[in-house]
Amino acid sequence: MTDRPEPSALAYVPFVSVDNMMRLVNATGVEDFLRGLAGYIEADFLRWPEFDKTPRVASHSKDGVIELMPTADAENYGFKYVNGHPANMRQGYQTVTAFGVLSSVANGYPILLSEMTVLTALRTAATSALVAKYLAPKDAQVMAMIGNGAQCEFQAMAFRALCGINRLRLYDIDPAATEKAMRNLTAQGFEVVACDSGMQAVEGAQIITTCTADKQYATVLTDNMVGAGVHINAIGGDCPGKTELHRDILTRAEIFVEYPPQTRVEGEIQQLDPDHAVTELWQVMRGEVAGRSTPSQITLFDSVGFAIEDFSALRFVADRVAGTGFSQPLDLLADPDDPRDLFGMLGRAV
Amino acid sequence: MTDRPEPSALAYVPFVSVDNMMRLVNATGVEDFLRGLAGYIEADFLRWPEFDKTPRVASHSKDGVIELMPTADAENYGFKYVNGHPANMRQGYQTVTAFGVLSSVANGYPILLSEMTVLTALRTAATSALVAKYLAPKDAQVMAMIGNGAQCEFQAMAFRALCGINRLRLYDIDPAATEKAMRNLTAQGFEVVACDSGMQAVEGAQIITTCTADKQYATVLTDNMVGAGVHINAIGGDCPGKTELHRDILTRAEIFVEYPPQTRVEGEIQQLDPDHAVTELWQVMRGEVAGRSTPSQITLFDSVGFAIEDFSALRFVADRVAGTGFSQPLDLLADPDDPRDLFGMLGRAV
Incomplete structure (x- = not known):
């Protein structure tokens, strides 16, 4: 513990850990969660032309791939980090792990950091079933x-x-x-x-x-x-x-x-x-x-x-955790009293 | 508190908050930190051809830009999220905020999540002075x-x-x-x-x-x-x-x-x-x-x-915080007992 002032509210980003994601899904019920999630995905497919779209940015290696999947509408920016390593399972690791961030386009500040290993499994399934409803x-x-x-x-x-x-x-x-x-x-x-x-x-x-x-x-x-x-x-x-x-x-x-x-x-x-x-x-x-x-x-x-499905999933989770105990504040952003005085903030932290 | 088992060590990623970054920089001394950081940046410039390089992926809006900056060598993958919003300052927000992740190329698992608003300010300055040493x-x-x-x-x-x-x-x-x-x-x-x-x-x-x-x-x-x-x-x-x-x-x-x-x-x-x-x-x-x-x-x-400078900065911080109290474990990764049984993990969390 120190005498330094606590960071201001602007410094904190709500974080949904794996534990909190599981609590949220179980509290909602898996099928209700999937239906709610599919509703957000469908809503975003219905306004597809509004999104800034790009193929994901992949870094391939001999053992697998690490990808970044960004997209944005006029209000929010989202991206997911996800890996795919087929040999991981034999070493006790997940083939796919993921996390993601939703941000404000207006000021670039993150508004949610979330685990997405569990969430990706859910959004992939929700997308499949949503598509099957049509086909x-x-x-x-x-x-x-x-x-x-x-x-x-x-x-x-x-x-x-x-x-x-x-x-x-x-x-x-x-x-x-x-x-x-x-x-x-x-x-x-x-x-x-x-x-x-x-x-x-x-x-x-x-x-x-x-x-x-x-x-x-x-x-x-x-x-x-x-x-x-x-x-x-x-x-x-x-x-x-x-x-x-x-x-x-x-x-x-x-x-x-x-x-x-x-x-x-x-x-x-x-x-x-x-x-x-x-x-x-x-x-x-x-x-x-x-x-x-x-x-x-x-x-x-x-x-x-595709990135828009992850964007929908992050929107859905952001809405679901707002005002609940399913997220925790993470001191991710520097917030000096005077935004130009980042150096002074560092000095005052001594 | 719950009776559920704690996540395993594989589930946790070391996280360097803004507060811990400031503590680390101040404990090291700003100028020593900058010299150490410049050493890592120089070492990575000296092996430039080894890196997987791509221009950053930018999402522009009328108020600013949000960018992802990935790069990788044979061992590590790193990326930074960074925004640039010139009007933020007038509203009490930082023009630039950032965070980043360093991962293992072999299995795709993140090994460090760090604030990078303070760290970007330091790496930008370290790069400038390193370049000036030559020019x-x-x-x-x-x-x-x-x-x-x-x-x-x-x-x-x-x-x-x-x-x-x-x-x-x-x-x-x-x-x-x-x-x-x-x-x-x-x-x-x-x-x-x-x-x-x-x-x-x-x-x-x-x-x-x-x-x-x-x-x-x-x-x-x-x-x-x-x-x-x-x-x-x-x-x-x-x-x-x-x-x-x-x-x-x-x-x-x-x-x-x-x-x-x-x-x-x-x-x-x-x-x-x-x-x-x-x-x-x-x-x-x-x-x-x-x-x-x-x-x-x-x-x-x-x-x-460029992304390689952030990669160097993440490597430097990862080395500096290893074995210290300057990071905290973050429950970012799902780690089921059986890596194929993600659904069972969710069920057991009820």
Whole structure:
């Protein structure tokens, strides 16, 4: 303890720790949280042209990638820091960790710093289910989930919360991952079948979610596994050199994307010609272009995750934690009495 | 308080608050801190080709700019968030605030989160003085400082710590700014003269530092103010549409820059043709190209601030705070027992 004056209110930024994020999600209820979050994401998709957009800024290394994902509207600026390191899991680390900041465009001051490892899992799932609401067959009841890692249960919860899906068919090359997901999802009241192959998992499913982590050109789905009328929610292909679907599926499907300049580099469509036709989801949501137009169509959400979804998630959390105990003040910003006298502030701190 | 288990060590990131940064700087001594910091910056300039470099990612609005500045070597990744809002000062806010993160390239996990408002002021000054060590006339004793805002005293301290400059001539369009700087710098033992104009300030100075904040094509220095043999340390022109020097000075000077793709957009040289010859400072420091080659030459450091300087600053702070009380653990990263079981961690937090 010192005699120095406490920093002023301007110096503090509300911080949502992992512990507080979990408390907030649990206090809200996971499905209610996902519905609320999807509402913010949808609202931002509906005003898509208002955003300052850029593909994320990636720094690749042999073991993975670290990315910054900024975006802004007229009022707020947001960015997320996120890594992707597929080998981390074997060393006891998360494949993906993240945090983010929401700021005021008017003065550049941060107004929220938040953990985003848990929040990214939730926003990715909320986005998938929101998109499926527009694209999946209306009578969908069964979802196949190939890849049962950290994202799997969040996807399941979001598809139940937004699309009413309660029947799941799981497959992972590692049976321990499927066992973990079975345990968690059964406890949540899902009707779950563990499958021995991807082929078995997709039987009778109207929605197929692929969510695997290996950084390679993989073929989690081959062409013969995908029947007419299916909606594919392809999460795992999200990085140059990392795809999940056989190219032949892409040429049969109607492809929907978040932000084409980013998806063409990172998504499944990196396998296609750069001018292959894709549809932007915000236009579907605004009713400007068609989503699913026939029952037999194969729709594909080539999900890579875009900065606006994180911006929506930060807005949602900022609104939810305001006036609650789910954040703590962090002394992140210098605030001298005279804003020009930063040096004097330092001297007075002796 | 809850009965939930504490997060594991992997969940915590050391955080250096503004208060701890000020304690660290004061415990080290400002000039020793600046010398240590300049040593890290110089070491990183000397291995410049090893870095992953990109111009900063700027989001401009009518009131200012918010920027992300990432870079990486084989071991570490670093980025800084920084804003620049010239009108902030009039509303009691800092023109520039900043924070940054240093991470492990191997697994993407952050290893330091630090305030960087104070640290940016120090690294900008340390870089200026380090560059002047290579470019200023060897017998320089007097520095003119035009613009006496938040950066002014840090520049003065760095030029004394690294170049032995103890005589200063100050001018600002706002006399209150000069008064503030006079008070702080006199207390630090400098020989200071307050001047009524820029013209008066540059009289007899071998080094001219310009550090003004207005976002416009300004002419803080006109051509007739700059005599032979002077070194110009131009700090304030660092953004498209924001310059300080008359174009004629640029065509007479030998121009030295940090990273040409960024400086050509943001620096004084945005006034020149895109192929106007400039020299990269890392090559001067490595002795690969000449710095000052004649006593009568006008040398100009067209400073805009590059990500590698922030990376050096984060490395320096990380090394300095390791094992001390100058950081606090922040629960920023999710760390489930089973890294694939993020959802289970959430459930167990109920």
